[in-house]
Amino acid sequence: MKVTTYGTAGSLAICNRNRMIHGGNTTCLRIHSNCLQEGTALAVDAGTGYYPMCMDVLREGGISKIVTLFTHYHHDHTQGLLLAPPTYIKSIHMDLIGPVDQNIGPKEVLETLMRPPFHPLDSVEVKSHFGFLKIDHPAGTVMIFHPEGGMKKMDLDEFQRNESKNGLIPVGESKYPIGECLIVKMIKTAHPEHTISYRFEERTTGKVFVFLTDHENTDGISVALHDHIKGADLFIADAQYNTKTYETRTAGYGHGTGAYVTRLGEACIVDPLNTTKIAHIGLTHHDPNADDTFIESILTEAKAARKHTETCIFSCKDMETIEV
Ligand SMILES: [Zn+2]
Ligand SMILES: [Zn+2]
Structure with a gap:
Protein backbone atom coordinates (compact mmCIF):
# COMPACT_ATOMS: atom_id res chain seq x y z
CA MET A 1 0.00 0.00 0.00
CA LYS A 2 1.18 3.51 -0.76
CA VAL A 3 -0.28 6.85 0.28
CA THR A 4 0.20 10.09 -1.65
CA THR A 5 -0.51 13.27 0.29
CA TYR A 6 -1.79 15.75 -2.30
CA GLY A 7 -3.08 18.29 0.23
CA THR A 8 -1.80 18.73 3.76
CA ALA A 9 -3.05 22.22 4.62
CA GLY A 10 -5.95 22.70 6.97
CA SER A 11 -8.83 25.17 7.06
CA LEU A 12 -7.83 27.20 3.98
CA ALA A 13 -5.68 26.73 0.90
CA ILE A 14 -2.69 29.03 1.13
CA CYS A 15 0.06 30.30 -1.12
CA ASN A 16 3.02 31.53 0.90
CA ARG A 17 6.63 32.00 -0.27
CA ASN A 18 7.73 30.88 3.19
CA ARG A 19 5.84 27.62 2.86
CA MET A 20 7.38 26.15 -0.26
CA ILE A 21 8.44 22.94 1.52
CA HIS A 22 5.06 21.81 2.84
CA GLY A 23 2.76 23.34 0.24
CA GLY A 24 -0.67 24.86 0.71
CA ASN A 25 -3.33 22.61 -0.80
CA THR A 26 -6.07 21.38 1.53
CA THR A 27 -6.76 17.75 2.42
CA CYS A 28 -6.62 15.07 -0.21
CA LEU A 29 -4.89 11.69 -0.15
CA ARG A 30 -4.69 8.91 -2.68
CA ILE A 31 -4.46 5.32 -1.49
CA HIS A 32 -2.66 2.93 -3.85
CA SER A 33 -3.37 -0.76 -3.20
CA ASN A 34 -3.26 -3.96 -5.18
CA CYS A 35 -6.69 -4.75 -3.69
CA LEU A 36 -8.37 -2.10 -5.84
CA GLN A 37 -10.07 -3.12 -9.06
CA GLU A 38 -8.06 -2.26 -12.16
CA GLY A 39 -9.02 1.22 -13.34
CA THR A 40 -10.10 2.40 -9.87
CA ALA A 41 -8.44 5.26 -7.99
CA LEU A 42 -9.18 5.64 -4.29
CA ALA A 43 -9.02 9.06 -2.60
CA VAL A 44 -9.76 10.50 0.80
CA ASP A 45 -11.32 13.99 0.80
CA ALA A 46 -11.53 16.50 -2.01
CA GLY A 47 -9.82 19.60 -0.68
CA THR A 48 -7.85 21.65 -3.20
CA GLY A 49 -5.29 18.80 -3.33
CA TYR A 50 -7.97 16.88 -5.23
CA TYR A 51 -7.14 18.87 -8.35
CA PRO A 52 -3.49 17.76 -8.67
CA MET A 53 -4.53 14.24 -7.64
CA CYS A 54 -7.02 14.11 -10.50
CA MET A 55 -4.46 15.52 -12.93
CA ASP A 56 -2.10 12.67 -11.96
CA VAL A 57 -4.95 10.18 -12.46
CA LEU A 58 -5.60 11.56 -15.96
CA ARG A 59 -1.89 11.53 -16.85
CA GLU A 60 -1.64 7.93 -15.64
CA GLY A 61 -4.48 6.91 -17.97
CA GLY A 62 -6.69 3.84 -17.75
CA ILE A 63 -8.68 5.06 -14.74
CA SER A 64 -12.45 4.70 -15.24
CA LYS A 65 -13.59 5.18 -11.64
CA ILE A 66 -12.58 7.49 -8.79
CA VAL A 67 -13.88 6.54 -5.35
CA THR A 68 -13.69 9.41 -2.85
CA LEU A 69 -14.18 8.85 0.87
CA PHE A 70 -15.07 12.05 2.70
CA THR A 71 -14.05 12.58 6.31
CA HIS A 72 -16.63 15.42 6.51
CA TYR A 73 -17.86 18.36 4.47
CA HIS A 74 -16.08 21.44 5.75
CA HIS A 75 -14.97 23.52 2.76
CA ASP A 76 -11.29 22.58 3.11
CA HIS A 77 -12.28 18.97 2.39
CA THR A 78 -14.64 19.52 -0.57
CA GLN A 79 -13.58 22.49 -2.71
CA GLY A 80 -11.38 20.55 -5.12
CA LEU A 81 -14.35 18.55 -6.36
CA LEU A 82 -15.95 21.54 -8.08
CA LEU A 83 -13.21 22.14 -10.64
CA ALA A 84 -11.36 18.83 -10.88
CA PRO A 85 -11.56 17.76 -14.55
CA PRO A 86 -13.03 14.24 -13.89
CA THR A 87 -16.13 15.95 -12.44
CA TYR A 88 -16.90 16.85 -16.07
CA ILE A 89 -15.59 13.71 -17.80
CA LYS A 90 -18.57 11.38 -18.22
CA SER A 91 -16.43 8.35 -18.99
CA ILE A 92 -15.00 8.46 -15.45
CA HIS A 93 -17.46 7.24 -12.85
CA MET A 94 -17.26 9.23 -9.60
CA ASP A 95 -18.32 7.56 -6.35
CA LEU A 96 -18.71 9.90 -3.40
CA ILE A 97 -18.91 8.23 0.01
CA GLY A 98 -19.24 9.98 3.36
CA PRO A 99 -21.05 10.67 6.61
CA VAL A 100 -24.55 12.07 7.04
CA ASP A 101 -24.85 15.21 9.10
CA GLN A 102 -28.05 17.25 9.51
CA ASN A 103 -29.52 15.15 6.68
CA ILE A 104 -26.65 16.15 4.40
CA GLY A 105 -24.77 13.29 2.75
CA PRO A 106 -22.38 13.30 -0.24
CA LYS A 107 -25.19 13.82 -2.79
CA GLU A 108 -26.53 16.88 -0.97
CA VAL A 109 -22.99 18.24 -0.67
CA LEU A 110 -22.51 18.15 -4.44
CA GLU A 111 -25.99 19.63 -5.03
CA THR A 112 -25.42 22.40 -2.50
CA LEU A 113 -21.92 23.42 -3.57
CA MET A 114 -22.47 23.10 -7.29
CA ARG A 115 -25.19 25.57 -8.15
CA PRO A 116 -25.43 29.22 -9.18
CA PRO A 117 -24.66 31.73 -7.80
CA PHE A 118 -21.83 29.81 -6.08
CA HIS A 119 -20.75 27.98 -9.21
CA PRO A 120 -21.46 28.59 -12.90
CA LEU A 121 -22.94 25.09 -13.39
CA ASP A 122 -25.65 23.22 -11.57
CA SER A 123 -24.94 19.69 -10.34
CA VAL A 124 -27.71 18.32 -12.63
CA GLU A 125 -25.26 18.87 -15.51
CA VAL A 126 -22.79 16.35 -14.10
CA LYS A 127 -24.72 14.04 -11.78
CA SER A 128 -25.32 11.26 -14.33
CA HIS A 129 -21.80 9.88 -13.82
CA PHE A 130 -21.83 10.20 -10.03
CA GLY A 131 -22.75 7.58 -7.45
CA PHE A 132 -23.43 8.39 -3.78
CA LEU A 133 -23.16 6.30 -0.65
CA LYS A 134 -24.05 7.48 2.86
CA ILE A 135 -22.31 6.26 5.99
CA ASP A 136 -24.98 6.52 8.70
CA HIS A 137 -23.11 4.69 11.45
CA PRO A 138 -19.34 4.89 10.91
CA ALA A 139 -18.41 2.65 13.85
CA GLY A 140 -20.78 -0.07 12.57
CA THR A 141 -19.77 0.05 8.90
CA VAL A 142 -16.94 -1.28 6.76
CA MET A 143 -16.11 -0.63 3.12
CA ILE A 144 -14.60 -3.57 1.27
CA PHE A 145 -12.51 -3.40 -1.89
CA HIS A 146 -11.57 -6.45 -3.95
CA PRO A 147 -9.59 -6.54 -7.24
CA GLU A 148 -12.29 -8.60 -9.01
CA GLY A 149 -15.46 -7.95 -6.99
CA GLY A 150 -15.07 -4.17 -6.80
CA MET A 151 -16.49 -2.33 -3.81
CA LYS A 152 -19.08 -3.06 -1.14
CA LYS A 153 -20.46 -1.38 1.97
CA MET A 154 -21.27 -3.80 4.79
CA ASP A 155 -22.39 -3.73 8.42
CA LEU A 156 -19.47 -4.45 10.74
CA ASP A 157 -21.49 -7.23 12.41
CA GLU A 158 -22.00 -9.05 9.13
CA PHE A 159 -18.34 -8.59 8.20
CA GLN A 160 -17.19 -10.03 11.52
CA ARG A 161 -19.58 -13.01 11.17
CA ASN A 162 -18.11 -13.78 7.74
CA GLU A 163 -14.60 -13.27 9.02
CA SER A 164 -15.01 -15.72 11.89
CA LYS A 165 -17.15 -18.25 9.94
CA ASN A 166 -15.36 -19.04 6.68
CA GLY A 167 -13.38 -15.94 5.81
CA LEU A 168 -15.35 -15.40 2.61
CA GLU A 193 -19.34 18.11 12.70
CA HIS A 194 -19.76 14.38 12.13
CA THR A 195 -16.29 13.49 10.95
CA ILE A 196 -14.89 10.07 10.09
CA SER A 197 -11.42 8.67 10.61
CA TYR A 198 -10.60 5.85 8.17
CA ARG A 199 -8.49 2.77 8.94
CA PHE A 200 -7.24 0.94 5.83
CA GLU A 201 -6.33 -2.72 6.33
CA GLU A 202 -4.64 -4.20 3.28
CA ARG A 203 -5.16 -7.88 4.06
CA THR A 204 -2.90 -9.11 1.22
CA THR A 205 0.13 -7.57 2.94
CA GLY A 206 -1.14 -7.10 6.51
CA LYS A 207 -0.31 -3.38 6.27
CA VAL A 208 -2.49 -0.82 8.04
CA PHE A 209 -2.85 2.92 7.45
CA VAL A 210 -4.92 5.17 9.72
CA PHE A 211 -5.91 8.70 8.74
CA LEU A 212 -7.18 10.87 11.61
CA THR A 213 -7.64 14.44 10.48
CA ASP A 214 -9.89 17.09 11.99
CA HIS A 215 -9.54 15.55 15.41
CA GLU A 216 -8.95 17.45 18.63
CA ASN A 217 -6.84 16.38 21.59
CA THR A 218 -8.79 14.13 23.93
CA ASP A 219 -8.18 13.82 27.68
CA GLY A 220 -7.72 10.07 27.56
CA ILE A 221 -7.77 7.39 24.87
CA SER A 222 -11.03 5.47 24.50
CA VAL A 223 -11.06 1.74 23.74
CA ALA A 224 -12.68 2.54 20.38
CA LEU A 225 -9.96 5.03 19.42
CA HIS A 226 -7.21 2.70 20.66
CA ASP A 227 -8.57 -0.24 18.63
CA HIS A 228 -8.93 1.99 15.58
CA ILE A 229 -5.27 3.08 15.57
CA LYS A 230 -3.84 -0.14 17.04
CA GLY A 231 -0.86 -1.59 15.20
CA ALA A 232 -0.96 0.94 12.33
CA ASP A 233 2.12 0.86 10.07
CA LEU A 234 1.44 4.48 9.14
CA PHE A 235 -0.61 6.94 11.19
CA ILE A 236 -1.30 10.43 9.84
CA ALA A 237 -3.10 12.81 12.18
CA ASP A 238 -4.17 16.40 12.70
CA ALA A 239 -1.50 18.55 14.35
CA GLN A 240 -2.61 22.03 13.35
CA TYR A 241 -1.46 23.80 16.52
CA ASN A 242 1.45 23.97 18.89
CA THR A 243 0.75 23.40 22.58
CA LYS A 244 0.93 27.09 23.53
CA THR A 245 -1.60 28.18 20.88
CA TYR A 246 -3.87 25.28 21.74
CA GLU A 247 -3.82 25.85 25.47
CA THR A 248 -4.29 29.61 25.29
CA ARG A 249 -6.55 30.13 22.30
CA THR A 250 -7.70 27.29 20.04
CA ALA A 251 -9.02 24.52 22.30
CA GLY A 252 -12.49 23.57 21.08
CA TYR A 253 -11.74 24.32 17.41
CA GLY A 254 -11.57 20.60 16.62
CA HIS A 255 -7.85 20.28 15.86
CA GLY A 256 -4.92 18.75 17.66
CA THR A 257 -1.30 19.30 18.63
CA GLY A 258 1.83 17.44 17.58
CA ALA A 259 2.63 16.37 21.14
CA TYR A 260 -0.83 14.81 21.54
CA VAL A 261 -0.51 12.98 18.21
CA THR A 262 2.81 11.49 19.37
CA ARG A 263 1.31 10.30 22.67
CA LEU A 264 -1.74 8.88 20.90
CA GLY A 265 0.26 7.16 18.16
CA GLU A 266 2.80 5.59 20.51
CA ALA A 267 0.11 4.45 22.98
CA CYS A 268 -1.80 2.66 20.21
CA ILE A 269 0.97 1.45 17.92
CA VAL A 270 3.93 0.48 20.08
CA ASP A 271 3.01 -2.91 21.49
CA PRO A 272 4.38 -3.30 25.03
CA LEU A 273 4.69 -7.05 24.39
CA ASN A 274 6.45 -6.62 21.06
CA THR A 275 8.88 -3.75 21.30
CA THR A 276 10.09 -4.19 17.72
CA LYS A 277 6.99 -2.37 16.43
CA ILE A 278 7.98 1.18 15.51
CA ALA A 279 5.41 3.94 15.15
CA HIS A 280 5.49 5.98 11.91
CA ILE A 281 3.56 9.16 12.51
CA GLY A 282 2.78 11.94 10.02
CA LEU A 283 1.51 15.37 11.09
CA THR A 284 -1.02 17.09 8.85
CA HIS A 285 -3.76 19.79 8.57
CA HIS A 286 -1.16 22.56 8.77
CA ASP A 287 -2.52 25.95 9.81
CA PRO A 288 -2.94 28.60 7.08
CA ASN A 289 -0.93 30.99 9.23
CA ALA A 290 2.00 28.57 9.60
CA ASP A 291 5.13 28.86 7.45
CA ASP A 292 7.65 26.03 7.01
CA THR A 293 9.60 27.11 10.11
CA PHE A 294 6.51 27.06 12.28
CA ILE A 295 5.40 23.66 10.96
CA GLU A 296 8.90 22.34 11.73
CA SER A 297 8.59 23.74 15.28
CA ILE A 298 5.40 21.69 15.77
CA LEU A 299 7.36 18.66 14.54
CA THR A 300 10.09 19.41 17.09
CA GLU A 301 7.46 19.56 19.82
CA ALA A 302 5.98 16.25 18.61
CA LYS A 303 9.43 14.61 18.67
CA ALA A 304 10.11 15.93 22.18
CA ALA A 305 6.97 14.10 23.38
CA ARG A 306 8.34 10.69 22.27
CA LYS A 307 8.71 7.95 24.84
CA HIS A 308 10.41 5.67 22.31
CA THR A 309 13.44 7.08 20.54
CA GLU A 310 12.79 4.83 17.49
CA THR A 311 9.39 6.45 16.80
CA CYS A 312 9.55 8.11 13.39
CA ILE A 313 7.66 11.40 13.20
CA PHE A 314 7.49 13.69 10.18
CA SER A 315 5.37 16.55 8.93
CA CYS A 316 3.38 15.70 5.80
CA LYS A 317 4.05 17.63 2.60
CA ASP A 318 1.95 18.10 -0.51
CA MET A 319 2.69 15.71 -3.39
CA GLU A 320 4.67 13.17 -1.38
CA THR A 321 4.25 9.40 -1.66
CA ILE A 322 4.80 7.25 1.41
CA GLU A 323 5.26 3.48 1.31
CA VAL A 324 3.19 1.93 4.10
ZN1 LIG B 1 -10.23 20.50 7.94
ZN1 LIG C 1 -13.24 20.26 9.71
Whole structure:
Protein backbone atom coordinates (compact mmCIF):
# COMPACT_ATOMS: atom_id res chain seq x y z
CA MET A 1 0.00 0.00 0.00
CA LYS A 2 1.18 3.51 -0.76
CA VAL A 3 -0.28 6.85 0.28
CA THR A 4 0.20 10.09 -1.65
CA THR A 5 -0.51 13.27 0.29
CA TYR A 6 -1.79 15.75 -2.30
CA GLY A 7 -3.08 18.29 0.23
CA THR A 8 -1.80 18.73 3.76
CA ALA A 9 -3.05 22.22 4.62
CA GLY A 10 -5.95 22.70 6.97
CA SER A 11 -8.83 25.17 7.06
CA LEU A 12 -7.83 27.20 3.98
CA ALA A 13 -5.68 26.73 0.90
CA ILE A 14 -2.69 29.03 1.13
CA CYS A 15 0.06 30.30 -1.12
CA ASN A 16 3.02 31.53 0.90
CA ARG A 17 6.63 32.00 -0.27
CA ASN A 18 7.73 30.88 3.19
CA ARG A 19 5.84 27.62 2.86
CA MET A 20 7.38 26.15 -0.26
CA ILE A 21 8.44 22.94 1.52
CA HIS A 22 5.06 21.81 2.84
CA GLY A 23 2.76 23.34 0.24
CA GLY A 24 -0.67 24.86 0.71
CA ASN A 25 -3.33 22.61 -0.80
CA THR A 26 -6.07 21.38 1.53
CA THR A 27 -6.76 17.75 2.42
CA CYS A 28 -6.62 15.07 -0.21
CA LEU A 29 -4.89 11.69 -0.15
CA ARG A 30 -4.69 8.91 -2.68
CA ILE A 31 -4.46 5.32 -1.49
CA HIS A 32 -2.66 2.93 -3.85
CA SER A 33 -3.37 -0.76 -3.20
CA ASN A 34 -3.26 -3.96 -5.18
CA CYS A 35 -6.69 -4.75 -3.69
CA LEU A 36 -8.37 -2.10 -5.84
CA GLN A 37 -10.07 -3.12 -9.06
CA GLU A 38 -8.06 -2.26 -12.16
CA GLY A 39 -9.02 1.22 -13.34
CA THR A 40 -10.10 2.40 -9.87
CA ALA A 41 -8.44 5.26 -7.99
CA LEU A 42 -9.18 5.64 -4.29
CA ALA A 43 -9.02 9.06 -2.60
CA VAL A 44 -9.76 10.50 0.80
CA ASP A 45 -11.32 13.99 0.80
CA ALA A 46 -11.53 16.50 -2.01
CA GLY A 47 -9.82 19.60 -0.68
CA THR A 48 -7.85 21.65 -3.20
CA GLY A 49 -5.29 18.80 -3.33
CA TYR A 50 -7.97 16.88 -5.23
CA TYR A 51 -7.14 18.87 -8.35
CA PRO A 52 -3.49 17.76 -8.67
CA MET A 53 -4.53 14.24 -7.64
CA CYS A 54 -7.02 14.11 -10.50
CA MET A 55 -4.46 15.52 -12.93
CA ASP A 56 -2.10 12.67 -11.96
CA VAL A 57 -4.95 10.18 -12.46
CA LEU A 58 -5.60 11.56 -15.96
CA ARG A 59 -1.89 11.53 -16.85
CA GLU A 60 -1.64 7.93 -15.64
CA GLY A 61 -4.48 6.91 -17.97
CA GLY A 62 -6.69 3.84 -17.75
CA ILE A 63 -8.68 5.06 -14.74
CA SER A 64 -12.45 4.70 -15.24
CA LYS A 65 -13.59 5.18 -11.64
CA ILE A 66 -12.58 7.49 -8.79
CA VAL A 67 -13.88 6.54 -5.35
CA THR A 68 -13.69 9.41 -2.85
CA LEU A 69 -14.18 8.85 0.87
CA PHE A 70 -15.07 12.05 2.70
CA THR A 71 -14.05 12.58 6.31
CA HIS A 72 -16.63 15.42 6.51
CA TYR A 73 -17.86 18.36 4.47
CA HIS A 74 -16.08 21.44 5.75
CA HIS A 75 -14.97 23.52 2.76
CA ASP A 76 -11.29 22.58 3.11
CA HIS A 77 -12.28 18.97 2.39
CA THR A 78 -14.64 19.52 -0.57
CA GLN A 79 -13.58 22.49 -2.71
CA GLY A 80 -11.38 20.55 -5.12
CA LEU A 81 -14.35 18.55 -6.36
CA LEU A 82 -15.95 21.54 -8.08
CA LEU A 83 -13.21 22.14 -10.64
CA ALA A 84 -11.36 18.83 -10.88
CA PRO A 85 -11.56 17.76 -14.55
CA PRO A 86 -13.03 14.24 -13.89
CA THR A 87 -16.13 15.95 -12.44
CA TYR A 88 -16.90 16.85 -16.07
CA ILE A 89 -15.59 13.71 -17.80
CA LYS A 90 -18.57 11.38 -18.22
CA SER A 91 -16.43 8.35 -18.99
CA ILE A 92 -15.00 8.46 -15.45
CA HIS A 93 -17.46 7.24 -12.85
CA MET A 94 -17.26 9.23 -9.60
CA ASP A 95 -18.32 7.56 -6.35
CA LEU A 96 -18.71 9.90 -3.40
CA ILE A 97 -18.91 8.23 0.01
CA GLY A 98 -19.24 9.98 3.36
CA PRO A 99 -21.05 10.67 6.61
CA VAL A 100 -24.55 12.07 7.04
CA ASP A 101 -24.85 15.21 9.10
CA GLN A 102 -28.05 17.25 9.51
CA ASN A 103 -29.52 15.15 6.68
CA ILE A 104 -26.65 16.15 4.40
CA GLY A 105 -24.77 13.29 2.75
CA PRO A 106 -22.38 13.30 -0.24
CA LYS A 107 -25.19 13.82 -2.79
CA GLU A 108 -26.53 16.88 -0.97
CA VAL A 109 -22.99 18.24 -0.67
CA LEU A 110 -22.51 18.15 -4.44
CA GLU A 111 -25.99 19.63 -5.03
CA THR A 112 -25.42 22.40 -2.50
CA LEU A 113 -21.92 23.42 -3.57
CA MET A 114 -22.47 23.10 -7.29
CA ARG A 115 -25.19 25.57 -8.15
CA PRO A 116 -25.43 29.22 -9.18
CA PRO A 117 -24.66 31.73 -7.80
CA PHE A 118 -21.83 29.81 -6.08
CA HIS A 119 -20.75 27.98 -9.21
CA PRO A 120 -21.46 28.59 -12.90
CA LEU A 121 -22.94 25.09 -13.39
CA ASP A 122 -25.65 23.22 -11.57
CA SER A 123 -24.94 19.69 -10.34
CA VAL A 124 -27.71 18.32 -12.63
CA GLU A 125 -25.26 18.87 -15.51
CA VAL A 126 -22.79 16.35 -14.10
CA LYS A 127 -24.72 14.04 -11.78
CA SER A 128 -25.32 11.26 -14.33
CA HIS A 129 -21.80 9.88 -13.82
CA PHE A 130 -21.83 10.20 -10.03
CA GLY A 131 -22.75 7.58 -7.45
CA PHE A 132 -23.43 8.39 -3.78
CA LEU A 133 -23.16 6.30 -0.65
CA LYS A 134 -24.05 7.48 2.86
CA ILE A 135 -22.31 6.26 5.99
CA ASP A 136 -24.98 6.52 8.70
CA HIS A 137 -23.11 4.69 11.45
CA PRO A 138 -19.34 4.89 10.91
CA ALA A 139 -18.41 2.65 13.85
CA GLY A 140 -20.78 -0.07 12.57
CA THR A 141 -19.77 0.05 8.90
CA VAL A 142 -16.94 -1.28 6.76
CA MET A 143 -16.11 -0.63 3.12
CA ILE A 144 -14.60 -3.57 1.27
CA PHE A 145 -12.51 -3.40 -1.89
CA HIS A 146 -11.57 -6.45 -3.95
CA PRO A 147 -9.59 -6.54 -7.24
CA GLU A 148 -12.29 -8.60 -9.01
CA GLY A 149 -15.46 -7.95 -6.99
CA GLY A 150 -15.07 -4.17 -6.80
CA MET A 151 -16.49 -2.33 -3.81
CA LYS A 152 -19.08 -3.06 -1.14
CA LYS A 153 -20.46 -1.38 1.97
CA MET A 154 -21.27 -3.80 4.79
CA ASP A 155 -22.39 -3.73 8.42
CA LEU A 156 -19.47 -4.45 10.74
CA ASP A 157 -21.49 -7.23 12.41
CA GLU A 158 -22.00 -9.05 9.13
CA PHE A 159 -18.34 -8.59 8.20
CA GLN A 160 -17.19 -10.03 11.52
CA ARG A 161 -19.58 -13.01 11.17
CA ASN A 162 -18.11 -13.78 7.74
CA GLU A 163 -14.60 -13.27 9.02
CA SER A 164 -15.01 -15.72 11.89
CA LYS A 165 -17.15 -18.25 9.94
CA ASN A 166 -15.36 -19.04 6.68
CA GLY A 167 -13.38 -15.94 5.81
CA LEU A 168 -15.35 -15.40 2.61
CA ILE A 169 -17.06 -12.14 1.80
CA PRO A 170 -19.65 -11.34 -0.90
CA VAL A 171 -18.37 -8.48 -3.09
CA GLY A 172 -20.07 -7.85 -6.43
CA GLU A 173 -21.27 -11.08 -8.08
CA SER A 174 -19.20 -13.53 -6.08
CA LYS A 175 -17.64 -14.38 -2.73
CA TYR A 176 -13.94 -13.81 -2.09
CA PRO A 177 -11.47 -14.54 0.72
CA ILE A 178 -11.19 -11.60 3.10
CA GLY A 179 -7.42 -12.04 2.80
CA GLU A 180 -7.65 -10.66 -0.76
CA CYS A 181 -9.43 -7.46 0.28
CA LEU A 182 -8.74 -3.93 1.41
CA ILE A 183 -10.95 -3.42 4.47
CA VAL A 184 -11.82 0.14 5.51
CA LYS A 185 -13.02 0.64 9.09
CA MET A 186 -14.26 3.88 10.61
CA ILE A 187 -14.89 5.83 13.77
CA LYS A 188 -16.05 9.36 14.50
CA THR A 189 -13.39 11.91 15.41
CA ALA A 190 -13.52 14.70 18.00
CA HIS A 191 -14.58 17.55 15.69
CA PRO A 192 -17.54 19.98 15.54
CA GLU A 193 -19.34 18.11 12.70
CA HIS A 194 -19.76 14.38 12.13
CA THR A 195 -16.29 13.49 10.95
CA ILE A 196 -14.89 10.07 10.09
CA SER A 197 -11.42 8.67 10.61
CA TYR A 198 -10.60 5.85 8.17
CA ARG A 199 -8.49 2.77 8.94
CA PHE A 200 -7.24 0.94 5.83
CA GLU A 201 -6.33 -2.72 6.33
CA GLU A 202 -4.64 -4.20 3.28
CA ARG A 203 -5.16 -7.88 4.06
CA THR A 204 -2.90 -9.11 1.22
CA THR A 205 0.13 -7.57 2.94
CA GLY A 206 -1.14 -7.10 6.51
CA LYS A 207 -0.31 -3.38 6.27
CA VAL A 208 -2.49 -0.82 8.04
CA PHE A 209 -2.85 2.92 7.45
CA VAL A 210 -4.92 5.17 9.72
CA PHE A 211 -5.91 8.70 8.74
CA LEU A 212 -7.18 10.87 11.61
CA THR A 213 -7.64 14.44 10.48
CA ASP A 214 -9.89 17.09 11.99
CA HIS A 215 -9.54 15.55 15.41
CA GLU A 216 -8.95 17.45 18.63
CA ASN A 217 -6.84 16.38 21.59
CA THR A 218 -8.79 14.13 23.93
CA ASP A 219 -8.18 13.82 27.68
CA GLY A 220 -7.72 10.07 27.56
CA ILE A 221 -7.77 7.39 24.87
CA SER A 222 -11.03 5.47 24.50
CA VAL A 223 -11.06 1.74 23.74
CA ALA A 224 -12.68 2.54 20.38
CA LEU A 225 -9.96 5.03 19.42
CA HIS A 226 -7.21 2.70 20.66
CA ASP A 227 -8.57 -0.24 18.63
CA HIS A 228 -8.93 1.99 15.58
CA ILE A 229 -5.27 3.08 15.57
CA LYS A 230 -3.84 -0.14 17.04
CA GLY A 231 -0.86 -1.59 15.20
CA ALA A 232 -0.96 0.94 12.33
CA ASP A 233 2.12 0.86 10.07
CA LEU A 234 1.44 4.48 9.14
CA PHE A 235 -0.61 6.94 11.19
CA ILE A 236 -1.30 10.43 9.84
CA ALA A 237 -3.10 12.81 12.18
CA ASP A 238 -4.17 16.40 12.70
CA ALA A 239 -1.50 18.55 14.35
CA GLN A 240 -2.61 22.03 13.35
CA TYR A 241 -1.46 23.80 16.52
CA ASN A 242 1.45 23.97 18.89
CA THR A 243 0.75 23.40 22.58
CA LYS A 244 0.93 27.09 23.53
CA THR A 245 -1.60 28.18 20.88
CA TYR A 246 -3.87 25.28 21.74
CA GLU A 247 -3.82 25.85 25.47
CA THR A 248 -4.29 29.61 25.29
CA ARG A 249 -6.55 30.13 22.30
CA THR A 250 -7.70 27.29 20.04
CA ALA A 251 -9.02 24.52 22.30
CA GLY A 252 -12.49 23.57 21.08
CA TYR A 253 -11.74 24.32 17.41
CA GLY A 254 -11.57 20.60 16.62
CA HIS A 255 -7.85 20.28 15.86
CA GLY A 256 -4.92 18.75 17.66
CA THR A 257 -1.30 19.30 18.63
CA GLY A 258 1.83 17.44 17.58
CA ALA A 259 2.63 16.37 21.14
CA TYR A 260 -0.83 14.81 21.54
CA VAL A 261 -0.51 12.98 18.21
CA THR A 262 2.81 11.49 19.37
CA ARG A 263 1.31 10.30 22.67
CA LEU A 264 -1.74 8.88 20.90
CA GLY A 265 0.26 7.16 18.16
CA GLU A 266 2.80 5.59 20.51
CA ALA A 267 0.11 4.45 22.98
CA CYS A 268 -1.80 2.66 20.21
CA ILE A 269 0.97 1.45 17.92
CA VAL A 270 3.93 0.48 20.08
CA ASP A 271 3.01 -2.91 21.49
CA PRO A 272 4.38 -3.30 25.03
CA LEU A 273 4.69 -7.05 24.39
CA ASN A 274 6.45 -6.62 21.06
CA THR A 275 8.88 -3.75 21.30
CA THR A 276 10.09 -4.19 17.72
CA LYS A 277 6.99 -2.37 16.43
CA ILE A 278 7.98 1.18 15.51
CA ALA A 279 5.41 3.94 15.15
CA HIS A 280 5.49 5.98 11.91
CA ILE A 281 3.56 9.16 12.51
CA GLY A 282 2.78 11.94 10.02
CA LEU A 283 1.51 15.37 11.09
CA THR A 284 -1.02 17.09 8.85
CA HIS A 285 -3.76 19.79 8.57
CA HIS A 286 -1.16 22.56 8.77
CA ASP A 287 -2.52 25.95 9.81
CA PRO A 288 -2.94 28.60 7.08
CA ASN A 289 -0.93 30.99 9.23
CA ALA A 290 2.00 28.57 9.60
CA ASP A 291 5.13 28.86 7.45
CA ASP A 292 7.65 26.03 7.01
CA THR A 293 9.60 27.11 10.11
CA PHE A 294 6.51 27.06 12.28
CA ILE A 295 5.40 23.66 10.96
CA GLU A 296 8.90 22.34 11.73
CA SER A 297 8.59 23.74 15.28
CA ILE A 298 5.40 21.69 15.77
CA LEU A 299 7.36 18.66 14.54
CA THR A 300 10.09 19.41 17.09
CA GLU A 301 7.46 19.56 19.82
CA ALA A 302 5.98 16.25 18.61
CA LYS A 303 9.43 14.61 18.67
CA ALA A 304 10.11 15.93 22.18
CA ALA A 305 6.97 14.10 23.38
CA ARG A 306 8.34 10.69 22.27
CA LYS A 307 8.71 7.95 24.84
CA HIS A 308 10.41 5.67 22.31
CA THR A 309 13.44 7.08 20.54
CA GLU A 310 12.79 4.83 17.49
CA THR A 311 9.39 6.45 16.80
CA CYS A 312 9.55 8.11 13.39
CA ILE A 313 7.66 11.40 13.20
CA PHE A 314 7.49 13.69 10.18
CA SER A 315 5.37 16.55 8.93
CA CYS A 316 3.38 15.70 5.80
CA LYS A 317 4.05 17.63 2.60
CA ASP A 318 1.95 18.10 -0.51
CA MET A 319 2.69 15.71 -3.39
CA GLU A 320 4.67 13.17 -1.38
CA THR A 321 4.25 9.40 -1.66
CA ILE A 322 4.80 7.25 1.41
CA GLU A 323 5.26 3.48 1.31
CA VAL A 324 3.19 1.93 4.10
ZN1 LIG B 1 -10.23 20.50 7.94
ZN1 LIG C 1 -13.24 20.26 9.71
